[in-house]
Amino acid sequence: MKLSSIPTIAPSPLGGGGPQPKLPHFVRDWFTMRGWTPRQHQIDVFVKAAQGRSVLLIAPTGGGKTLASFLPSLSELKDNGGQGLHTLYVSPLKALAVDIARNLEHPVREMGLDISVETRTGDTPPAKRQRQRHRPPDILITTPEQVALLISMAEAPRLLGTLRRVIIDELHALAASKRGALLSLGLARLQTLAPDHRRIGLSATVADVNALRAWIEPQSDDEGADELAALVEGGGGATPEIAILDTDQRIPWAGHSARHSIGDIYWAIERARMALVFVNTRSQAETIFQQLWMVNEAGLPIALHHGSLDATQRRKVEAAMAAGTLRAVVSTSTLDLGIDWGEVDLVINVGAPKGSSRILQRIGRANHRLEEPSRALLVPANRFEVLECEAARAAVIEGAQDTEGPAELKLDVLCQHILGVAGAGPFHPDALHAEVKRSFAYRRLERALFDKAVAFVSTGGYALKGYDRYAKLRPLADGRLRLAHPRLAQHYRLNVGTIVAAEMVKVRLVRRRRGGLEGTSALVGGRVLGEVEEWFIEQLKPGDTFLFAGEVLRFEGLDGLNAMASRSSASDPMVPSYLGGRFPLSTYIAGRVRAMLADPASWGHLPPQVRDWLSVQRWKSRLPRQEEMLVETFPRGSRHYLVCYPFEGRLAHQTLGMLVTRRLERMGAQPMGFAASDYALSVWAVRDLSLMIGTGRLSLQELFDQDMLGDDLEAWLEESHLMKRTFRNVAIIAGLIERRSPGQEKTGRQTTVSSDLIYDVLRSHEPDHILLKAAFDDAATGLIDLGRLAQLLARIRGRIIHQPLDAVSPLAVPVMLEIGREPVYGEADDALLEEAANELIVEAMRLI
């Protein structure tokens, strides 16, 4: 298996030879021996590191980044190995650690160095981990979670005090997550334990380079500008060649199946050496994979790869790709990062790209010779996605980035870290606060909030002081706090980390025994195909069919934590989809799509069908200008619809839908429901909305006023399941409730208290609690996307245009087709209960 950078260091176009005075002799000799020339960025990183600087290296994959990051350490260790841990290499991908180590051992051996390289992940045997604590290697390749564990050990000062360098891989992805926040705190700790260590961050191109430079560098106490690490840029390589699939088939109005273009996708695969087919959700991966095999007349080896599949199954697919025996792999974001396959010469992205950085990253998976352009094919699954693909293509050509910035001030992660620090020994709150503020993610952490976090760790931090006698942190005479009991440190180690997996159920393939009775006793157990979210399985009845691991399966029943399923002969699954890995539409792409809609002169690239669609919209209704928001109202059936087009992504639209329905209710419009897509929101009501607006009884300016983010939001959050889900994650990360250990009995009265009940009680008795703040902050940027919603409401103030219509407009069709397709979380539960009860009454009253 090849790995990004090291094995793919291609001969430089300059040819061997040239002057390279900056690198030490043994490194230059090694390059010469391999017939290679060091890249400029490898030299630059080395020079900056030798000057004692921390460095952010930005280069596309395949640019020799990993080697560049190791060269300074190899040089320093040349004659000084074996004196304790020198370099930590932190990668978000546990599965890659072993490969990175193996690939580093080649140059180490060939340079004749006596340097020990080891890995440490959750998979490392306890005996080896134990040994590493006493006799550490020179270079340790590990994960953010292991860094947190290392600093929580009593021997951390001795073990980590020798550290001279920390290398952080895939920094662009890591920094944006809570794992990044945890690592950021870990680095601040390492700064105290090993003040002389320097850092190297490896990143793909990002929107805000300085944020990552500051992330790498310890921050100072003053409130001025951030401290920045040195920057080395590896150059961008050739501009990718991007085509958008032009099909003779009718482009669907809605949906994400891309069924209409399967033939075209297959045609493209046939013509490529090896293709990566990226999709946005796991169910899409399953569907595309199944359909490709239906048209696979040539019997091409096409495989499937997504996060729900069994790990060994995934490793097999990766190995087959590395061996070059596959022609295509259908994959979700599981292959966005990580290993390179030199053979891949085409990336096909099915569905909307959602963000320009995401699509750039994916396209970068093709063709790792920097000097040749990557080739990509974008396949829109519906008409709006055609616009989105066009916007993404333009963005990629400009090299525009829309990556998320680093995660900051994650309070649940801070709570976890404080307990970890206490595990290593007593700490003084003043010192720890100062230390934490040196991390980029917490550089703006106020003392009051820090004290709340400490109080939470110690006693739960409640106004009611009942837990003082059970405090986890006990003060010493000198003001330091120590852990009350060593058991707490153990407990911390079992719960470390910020990844809270959805509750998963294993899918086990079973066989019906011929002639057996119906029911589980006649089922013969088989292998595990993978895992799916518990809630998906819960909605299935025995006998339902669904698509999983490339097959149509029949659900047979639940047995503890196993969902039993047998092969089905049906060709179409009854339960079409399960979610997983949806991406929000980026603000940047959304802005471009709005601009495109507003400007008919830019429609030249669009397929005729899409052009017609927009032209008819202009004729029957209107097209909003870029900064406007169009609101259409029209009757249909017995209902009256309001459709608006904010283009802020499905999550923000869902929240808007909840809030707007509340307000319509109050304004007497009698709303009945709503549906949201990435582009639009549709609300339907009993009353004639066109009439209400026309006669001034309903004001759109008032309906979409920013004040909805006050009381209405408050009232909705009270009952929102989205908030409860967010709270659960926060409560687990902060250590309030435990992760469910595997095999724990599922049914039966739980001895633990459900996080939903805790949320209800906490919210009514202590609404200012630190965990509620943490949950709200998360939800605001996550599941309820308040940030985008607030931006929208500010943007459209005074710019709402209303168009009453007699019938549905062309632009409204896609979101109208979403109605009934998407479940709306958490709301109207009582309405559903009532509906179920009423159904009984209707049945009972039926006269036959």
Add this chain to the structure above:
Amino acid sequence: MTPFSRKPPTNSSSKPCGSSELTRIRVGGLELLADLSGALHAPDYRALLVADLHFEKGSSGARRGAHLPPYDTRSTLKTLMEAIERHRPERLLALGDSFHDRAGPERLDEIDRAAIGTLGNAVDVMWITGNHDPALPASLGGRIAAEIALGPVMLRHEPRAGATWEIAGHLHPVAQITRRGRNLRRKCFIGDGGRLVMPAFGAYTGGLNVLSAPFGVLFPERRFRVWMIGGRAIHVFPSDRISP
């Protein structure tokens, strides 16, 4: 066993306001009113029944380091007081597991302790013992019993397989219905006319699905109905309508 006999109705008006959310349930000939809070009102006996209050469940793991918000007792008491306000009973009958553990009463904070004391001013309190609270301190006030006879119906904590007419708690019944791809899981009363198992009342109490084994013993062949507690009303379903 502490028997209660039927009281002659003194005043026929039993607080009509807010009673639209009341649902009638019959057990052994008794007419009972299910309250949205999960309590059960027996108007003929001027008694309010609640099961599984689990006071101080939140603080029960504090010694081990689980510092759950210590407001569950307060929440439970508030809901209980509201139910008492609504029905104005003369007595409150708690069907066991009123405290989450034996040490629960000691962990009460002063406000909650006082609130339990003032319960005694409004109603006569009778605590039935449960497996979580087999012994209760006298300082709690009220009377303590293992079982109570409410006319023909026995009140006890754990339902008894052979019993004819009884109302019990202990099992924390919840029922689930599946609707438009969504699972709605709610606390519920479960009964067959002769036996009724009440939902757990406590703020931190979880639940056990009524289609699981312990209920099968009590209600063979799924001959039962459930009264699911919604946000605005209680909904009754036959056993073939609910999902596991």
